């Protein structure tokens with residue numbers, strides 16, 4: 001029977017589902033690098049999130065490996081070329097964490113507009129500072145959505161319910177889907193930057209999207225606008241955002257993802273108007289269950305033993 005290593009945190013239901021299907025599920029969440037390398041040659045499948053990177057040397061060491069399951073969307077943590085050259089399948093769970101991320105984006109938009117972190121901080125410092133905490137409403141403001149896939153569209157639905165005007169840009173000819181065609185507008189990339197009061201980024205990290213929002217793009221945004229990044233570190237130039245916040249060009253920015261994770265020394269820590277979270281976009285109980293159920297089903301459905309092996 002196949003052996004699957006569960007390398008990153010997944011709910012108990014994932015272990016139970018594999019065992020129910022007759023697989024042996026190894027808990028690899030506390031393996032260090034050398035323990036991981038000890039186990040790699042004996043596993044048939046591996047289940048990861050974004051923490052465990054499936055690099056070329058790890059794929060090389062996993063001589064029996066037939067399938068890599070990524071609980072989540074982004075495949076930037078997997079060396080797809082190395083997997084392909086060995087005929088290893090890679091499956092992920094697009095859409096399973098989309099609601100969780102979309103809700104975090106809405107939380108960020110409102111928290112930025114109402115200066116929630118500053119208000120909270122003053123209370124904990126035993127101040128009652130109302131006069132410097134006047135915020136804005138998102139109602140009637142224009143939200144620009146970069147990347148109109150699963151998450152971008154869920155953000156659009158929620159922003160429309162808050163009375164925002166929604167414009168979006170996608171590099172590919174995507175269909176907005178029922179209910180969204182008439183309520184939001186597709187625009188060119190430059191127009192998106194120039195027209196929105198708040199910009200939220202939902203493209204994957206690819207060679208073509210690395211550094212997509214840099215100093216030049218920020219400069220094209222309105223003075224006093226906001227930026228939210230819950231996509232992937234590396235798409236937005238964090239140092240350029242810190243400078244735009246310092247100069248007052250941006251009024252605020254929220255980041256859930258960073259070029260370096262965990263975040264090391266960063267100008268963002270000192271920049272005004274920043275909200276940061278440690279890559280918790282998909283971290284809801286509901287999303288974890290959905291991701292777990294989807295990824296186990298996909299691994300089992302796509303499982304093909306190597307020829308000559310049971």
Ligand code: NAD
Pocket residue numbers: 072073074094095097098101146147148149150151152169170171172174202203204205208209230231232256257279280281282283
């Ligand atoms: P998706 O594939 O459904 O949508 C991505 C969209 O981006 C697609 O419509 C695609 O056409 C578009 N796109 C690609 N390149 C582009 C470009 N250069 N310019 C404009 N549009 C472009 O993916 P999704 O499920 O919506 O997720 C989006 C990203 O969110 C993921 O790739 C992942 O990196 C990130 N994510 C983050 C978290 C988190 O914890 N913060 C959780 C899940 C996903």
